[in-house]
Amino acid sequence: MKKTLSILLIGALAISFSGCEKDKLYEVNEETLLAPNANKTKLKSDQQYIAILYANLFQTALSSDNLFEASQCVQSIGDKDLVHEVLISNYMNQSGVILPTNDDMRADVDGFITETYNRFLVRNPTEAERQYFKNYINTHPNVRPELVYFSFALSDEYQYY
């Protein structure tokens, strides 16, 4: 009788303890999903903009003397969009700008878009961006890599890091 009672007691305890064990609950941290360009919040200085622009176009560094003079030129004109445009136009008129050929671009538009985003905006394009540029390039036969590079160098996002 005692033995039966003991077995029942152990059994009851075992059941009650097993009832305390909670189910494991797995959660994820709350994260705000941002666009890939959303973390660029700092405006480049004139010198940073010029140095990075030159490096992106020529794949080499601009000398410090030239960097200083070019930044003075940017400061001497009030419309920054305008002076950037003139500066880029000057660089595009120099030999040594490293550009893919038009044939290369059109042979692999996808690759060109990715490479351009990586080079200028230091990120990959979103699918929407990729699609836009793909359509734009394919439907505008007069668009060549130089014009695409120009637009990226002139973009607002390029002025931030």
Next chain:
Amino acid sequence: MKRRGFLKKAATATTGAFLAPYILPSGRLFAATGAQLAEHVVMVMFAGGVRNQESVEQTYLDQSQGIPVQGNIMYNMLDGAPPTQKIVYGTDGNLAGDTPIPQILGSTIQQQGTLFREVRSSHAGHYGGMNAMLQGNTLYSQGLRQKPINPTIFEYTRRHLGAPASKVWFVGNGIGNSTPLMNYSSHENYGADYGANFLAPDITFGSQGIEHLSNAKIYHPEEELDPIYQMKYFLDNNFENVGGAIETIHNTEAEKQSIKLFMREMYNLGGNIARPPVADNGDLNTIGYAVEVMKWFKPNLMVLNLGAVDACHANYTDYLSALHRADHAVGHLWNQINQIPEMANNTIMLITPECGRNLESNPIRDENDWRAFDHSDSNTQRVFTQMVGPNVPSNLVRGSVGNQIGETVDNCPTIAEILGFKDDVMNNGLISSTAQSLFDRI
């Protein structure tokens, strides 16, 4: 279906009616409140700290060096005979500076307009002084290397006159002393959207500009520039969606194209521009390019600053020389304005030093053993203002020593009155309580 179409059209029209005042390309939101006295204003921030003793008082060496030689070395601007001895301010003849520059104007600015002989400058420094003139306010919290805190006359002009960016210009004597910051303020209701086009010709068209800006590739507007802008605007829209945007003064594409063509023209001219007959310092070069800007754009408002007079910190002879040239520059400027058909007889010019200079000299002596002057004591509060042009009384002098009439901050509401939006500026609570249009002080 028809009802739905009607509602859609009505909603669009209503939305358009509400939006229209905010999307006008001119940026104009309100009608100008008064009649214009002239369509164009040119304001000269004169010259980098000028003592009234050597300008309107014409004491030459008498009250600076204790040498009893008096005379007027600003004979384009002021009535009065030049000194007859110890001439050092001209061009080089037998001796350095011994040949005064011939007068340009047949009658002086004083004869043609109104002279306020004793005007109060509230700042002893260049940047604060220029800011006071542009903002119509003496903000002592205004820092150096900081955008103007309150709106400038550029912004008032663009917003309340509805002037596009290419009609409002600030031509600076360089890029030092925070000069490029003054083309618009950081004020939340004005700011970059209403800013002026700034140009520092000594840099833009100097050796730096020739090296880095003059060889710009010419792109076809439709075939090449349009695609560039279209792709840029796509990128900008994406970036704007995450809160990123660049401050811009909103030159339209056509205005940008015009400015680029202007720059190309200047490079093509190779320096053969409308400089004054004598052009041997930076101020005179600045004036030459300012005239070219006026010829090209016919601005409603142009402000330019001259600064060579500030040589007085270390060299009094150079100060006299620069002051004489600043007068030569103003004479040339007024002469040229009246040769531009759209601006002749339709432009009022204002001239005011941003600050004066000290009564007492510093210890530095120049090659003539003459003492130099800084700008920090109460004498820096003494400057003058000249106005000339249509609707400005001629041959009128107001104020005298000990009887100050006018303040440097008056320049801002004066320009507002000339261009027809005085009430907008006077009633917005952003200018100094003592600032008045100079027309109200006559």
